[in-house]
Amino acid sequence: MIDELVEEVRRLTTPDELEVKKAKRVAETVIESIKRNSFSSPFNPEVIAGGSFARDTWLPSEADIDIFLRYPLNASKTDLEQDSLKIAANTFGRENLIIRYAEHPYVETYVDGIRVNVVPCYNVEKGRWLTAADRSPYHLEFMQKHLTYEQKSDVRVLKKFMKTAGVYGAEIKVGGFSGYMCEVLIFRFKTFKDLVTNASEWRTPVVITDEDLMEETKERFINDKLIITDPVDANRNLGKALSIKTFSRFIIACRSLIKNPKIECLIGRKEKTMRIDSPLLENVLAIHFKHKEMSVDILWGMLNHTVKSLTKHFWTHGFKIVRSLAVSNDKDESAFLFLFEGNSVPDYEIKNGPYVFEKENTDKFVSKNRNIAIFMWIDDEGRVCALKNRKMTTNISLAKEFLKDPTKYGVSKKIVEPLRDNGKILLGKEVKANRRRWVTEGVKEILEPADQNYFS
Numbered sequence: 001m002i003d004e005l006v007e008e009v010r011r012l013t014t015p016d017e018l019e020v021k022k023a024k025r026v027a028e029t030v031i032e033s034i035k036r037n038s039f040s041s042p043f044n045p046e047v048i049a050g051g052s053f054a055r056d057t058w059l060p061s062e063a064d065i066d067i068f069l070r071y072p073l074n075a076s077k078t079d080l081e082q083d084s085l086k087i088a089a090n091t092f093g094r095e096n097l098i099i100r101y102a103e104h105p106y107v108e109t110y111v112d113g114i115r116v117n118v119v120p121c122y123n124v125e126k127g128r129w130l131t132a133a134d135r136s137p138y139h140l141e142f143m144q145k146h147l148t149y150e151q152k153s154d155v156r157v158l159k160k161f162m163k164t165a166g167v168y169g170a171e172i173k174v175g176g177f178s179g180y181m182c183e184v185l186i187f188r189f190k191t192f193k194d195l196v197t198n199a200s201e202w203r204t205p206v207v208i209t210d211e212d213l214m215e216e217t218k219e220r221f222i223n224d225k226l227i228i229t230d231p232v233d234a235n236r237n238l239g240k241a242l243s244i245k246t247f248s249r250f251i252i253a254c255r256s257l258i259k260n261p262k263i264e265c266l267i268g269r270k271e272k273t274m275r276i277d278s279p280l281l282e283n284v285l286a287i288h289f290k291h292k293e294m295s296v297d298i299l300w301g302m303l304n305h306t307v308k309s310l311t312k313h314f315w316t317h318g319f320k321i322v323r324s325l326a327v328s329n330d331k332d333e334s335a336f337l338f339l340f341e342g343n344s345v346p347d348y349e350i351k352n353g354p355y356v357f358e359k360e361n362t363d364k365f366v367s368k369n370r371n372i373a374i375f376m377w378i379d380d381e382g383r384v385c386a387l388k389n390r391k392m393t394t395n396i397s398l399a400k401e402f403l404k405d406p407t408k409y410g411v412s413k414k415i416v417e418p419l420r421d422n423g424k425i426l427l428g429k430e431v432k433a434n435r436r437r438w439v440t441e442g443v444k445e446i447l448e449p450a451d452q453n454y455f456s
Contacts, residue, residue: 001261002193006157009266013156015060023053023063026114030091034067034118037090041083045069046123050136052179055143057155065116068136070123077131081105084120092116101295103132126232138232143183146231154192157266158182161192164268165253166445167246173300173330175243177250184208184228184238200254209234276440278447282428283322283343285395286439287402288335291418296330302412303328307336309410310402314338317398318345318390323449327442334415335439339446343427344394348374353384399425 015023027049035047051066052058069084081104088097088107098108100117107118121133129135147155159182162168170178177185188208189195209217209229217234221227226239226247239247257265287310291299303326311324320341328334351369354361356378365384369376373386392398402409403423406416426434431443 002196002257005261005263005266006154006192008263009157009160010153012267013059013160014153015058015063019060019063022112023058023065023114026063026111026116027053027065030065030067030111030116033091034069034087037087038069040090041087043071043075043079043083045071045075045083045087045120048137048140050119050140051117054140055147055152055183057143057147057152057159057179057183059156059159063114065111065114066136067116067118068133069118069120070137071120072123073130075122077104080120080122080131084118088118091118099295101297106133129233135230135232135236139180139230142232143187146187147183151186151190155179155182155186157192158186158195161196161253161257161266162250164264164266165249167250167253170241171300172297172304174246175241175304176246177242178238181228181238181242184231187231188228196254196257199251200258202251206239208239276432276443276447280339280447281432281443283340284428284431284443284446285338285340285343285399286335286426286431286434286443287399287419287423288333288426288434288439289415289418289423290333291415293332294414298414299328299330299334300326302415303334303336306411306415310336311338313402313409314340314395314398317392318349319395319398323446325442325446327438329436329438333436335442337431337439337442337446338395340395343396345390347390347393349388349390351386351388352379353386355382356384357382396425396427 031047031049038045038047046069048068048070049065050068051064053063053065058064069087071080071083075083085097085105085107088109092109092111096109099105100108104120106120109116109118119133119136121136122130124130124134126138159168159179162177162182166174167176168174169176170181185195185208186192189198204225205218205227206225207214207218207227209227213229213234217227217229220235221237221240224237224240225244226242227237228239230236230238253265307324307326311321314321322339322341324336324338326334326336353365353369356362362384365386366376369386369388373388376384376386379385392401402411403419403425406419411419431439434440
């Protein structure tokens, strides 16, 4: 059954002839233009194509063209950044560039609707890496040599499967599998079916490397749960960037496909409308705010940090959160979504103090709570306890406290002011009435997790 599904998805995930011709035309034009503008550079960097387009593993309508500028070793990292930006500006126009950030800045632009990334790196010998991007030309060489046509098709199927499961994308927003990781997985397991079958049985630590390097690799990455060594650099664990949540969701998605093979597991469902009818909507609280536009990776780093911090503070104040996540239009608006077990907590709370035998700590606890506790007592374990009135008993009241002074609650610095000045709290039907699609998608995910297929 899975074989038939994979064959069908192979057809759906293979770009058609017209799209391939367009992408090749754009790539050839861009490369020639960049080469012309590189001649005036004092470093005259080598210009090569890379990424999924060059390796022929890209999905329809997602032809990203990565152009690498390989600099000689006498160029400093500042030279790399400034010279590559100058070449890109002369090629595409400075006003058409978007500056992205990885280990060092690189440039993104669009040509005829196709995204083009211009990435500087060093022309180094294998293993003598100066930047992470230095490996990329070797990745291209390796995959062109080792991936068969059928395996490239399986890489596309794997990418689509991961997108459906919500685990594809190495950007901070997702914390998932990169395109190169997909290629490495198919290279290691030979076929999509064999990978999924194997992954459905994974137990940590999972080690994916050359057989003769297995023990050495386990020792080198002894604290990592998922170890996928880079075929061009055995000292690099590709799996290290993967969050444990994403790792786990991939395993569940594989089990779901094995348990109940159907096309929706691979390509998802097409939904014309985004309907939210769950009674749990009443327990969804959103904190929506507007902010300055910034790099997507920087923005998501702050959003992920902040939603974890706010979640922690809700728990500290007695609220049980089922799920929480950040959402954004990736430009100038974002929101934090929380699904609560209940929107309120009891008027009273118990504070457990130290054991009586810890005299100094006991004295401090009693002194701190003497005048504010309803009463104190010694529990069956010998601890001093205090019963206190809660200051805030609803999630809305606590959320309002967050907005008064976000710095007290671990909010990232660049979004403190926007949250304080224009943060808006929505609860239940107010969240649904927001009508921003990216908010609706977030609410749907928080109420109907993508991995629920396995549990049905």
